[in-house]
Amino acid sequence: MGKFTPGKSKKLPAISTASLPDIIFMLLIFFMVTTTIREASVFLKVTTPTATEVQKLEKKGLVSYVYVGPPMNAKLGTESRIQLNDRFATVADISDFVIAEREARDEVDRQLITTSLKVDKATKMGIVTDIKQELRQIGAFKINYSAKKEGKQR
Amino acid sequence: MARKSRPRPDINASSTADIAFLLLCFFLLASNMDSDSGIFRRLPPPIDPTVTPPEIKERNIFTILVNKNDRLLVEGREGNINTLKDEAKEFLSNPGDLPNLPEKKMEFIPALGDFAISKGVISLKNDRGTSYEAYIKVQNELTKAINELRDELAKERFGIAFANLKDTAYINAVQKAVPVAISEAEPENIGGGQ
Numbered sequence: 001m002g003k004f005t006p007g008k009s010k011k012l013p014a015i016s017t018a019s020l021p022d023i024i025f026m027l028l029i030f031f032m033v034t035t036t037i038r039e040a041s042v043f044l045k046v047t048t049p050t051a052t053e054v055q056k057l058e059k060k061g062l063v064s065y066v067y068v069g070p071p072m073n074a075k076l077g078t079e080s081r082i083q084l085n086d087r088f089a090t091v092a093d094i095s096d097f098v099i100a101e102r103e104a105r106d107e108v109d110r111q112l113i114t115t116s117l118k119v120d121k122a123t124k125m126g127i128v129t130d131i132k133q134e135l136r137q138i139g140a141f142k143i144n145y146s147a148k149k150e151g152k153q154r
Numbered sequence: 155m156a157r158k159s160r161p162r163p164d165i166n167a168s169s170t171a172d173i174a175f176l177l178l179c180f181f182l183l184a185s186n187m188d189s190d191s192g193i194f195r196r197l198p199p200p201i202d203p204t205v206t207p208p209e210i211k212e213r214n215i216f217t218i219l220v221n222k223n224d225r226l227l228v229e230g231r232e233g234n235i236n237t238l239k240d241e242a243k244e245f246l247s248n249p250g251d252l253p254n255l256p257e258k259k260m261e262f263i264p265a266l267g268d269f270a271i272s273k274g275v276i277s278l279k280n281d282r283g284t285s286y287e288a289y290i291k292v293q294n295e296l297t298k299a300i301n302e303l304r305d306e307l308a309k310e311r312f313g314i315a316f317a318n319l320k321d322t323a324y325i326n327a328v329q330k331a332v333p334v335a336i337s338e339a340e341p342e343n344i345g346g347g348q
Binding site: 051143 | 178293294
């Protein structure tokens with residue numbers, strides 16, 4: 001008779017939140033594993049072109065990045081600029097940059113450094129050619145034209 | 155005198171979730187999902203002015219010009235990006251041994267035996283005013299041509315696609331048999347674009 005008496009409501013037991021951190025940690029570990037840390041904040045609007053024959057860039061530690069594109073801040077103009085590390089640069093700064101990148105690596109790895117050119121797709125080739133000439137002069141022959149994998153709708 | 159052990163209070167663990175959330179937020183902001191990928195190329199060493207470049211026969215060169223309006227000139231005629239891959243493939247492989255397509259040189263390659271390596275070189279020239287997007291498109295088509303040739307060779311000899319080859323000896327052999335023969339001319343300012 002007293003089985004379903006509504007008057008005497010029992011106190012609900014508190015839901016244990018002890019497993020909540022575990023769930024969040026799992027998410028955290030997922031993100032840590034799948035992502036790469038951004039090394040420099042980019043001041044340029046860089047939309048890399050798409051291509052079908054792209055290869056993944058292995059050994060992130062042996063990659064130095066050269067960004068080319070129009071500045072985010074429109075006050076700085078719309079012409080494509082070069083960014084090395086955290087600041088704007090000119091073509092002449094590239095050799096110093098490559099030397100600094102080499103110094104930062106172990107001697108055995110120096111020949112394996114790849115220069116990744118992250119160039120905005122609307123950029124004219126003139127500036128890219130200048131960069132390539134500069135890289136040739138300094139001996140950084142391994143380059144990578146950064147491009148996104150094209151969707152499979154083709 | 156034995157002390158009566160007090161019941162230890164539970165440590166409140168609900169804030170660990172907050173700490174983990176903070177860490178999660180940090181990683182979400184500091185990282186980018188898209189893995190880096192791109193087209194690999196090897197730049198040629200700077201030219202030595204004392205050495206005269208070797209003469210290359212006309213039949214061994216496949217010229218591609220990209221002008222400042224991103225239009226193509228392939229072997230002296232107006233080219234189309236959609237047919238470029240097939241033209242490059244035909245040029246590099248020369249399946250019918252035609253006299254106007256490149257010569258081949260017999261060479262011994264480990265794991266492949268004697269193989270006729272094409273002497274053909276694709277000469278790519280662009281203007282300073284060419285857009286980067288068009289340039290990458292052309293590079294992509296040429297890479298595709300080479301990849302397909304490598305794939306065909308790997309399938310014929312080893313039975314699997316080039317990308318799935320595991321043995322480095324086989325990979326090196328195929329790479330040697332079908333080299334990335336793309337030469338980029340010294341820059342020139344033809345179209346006057348900057």
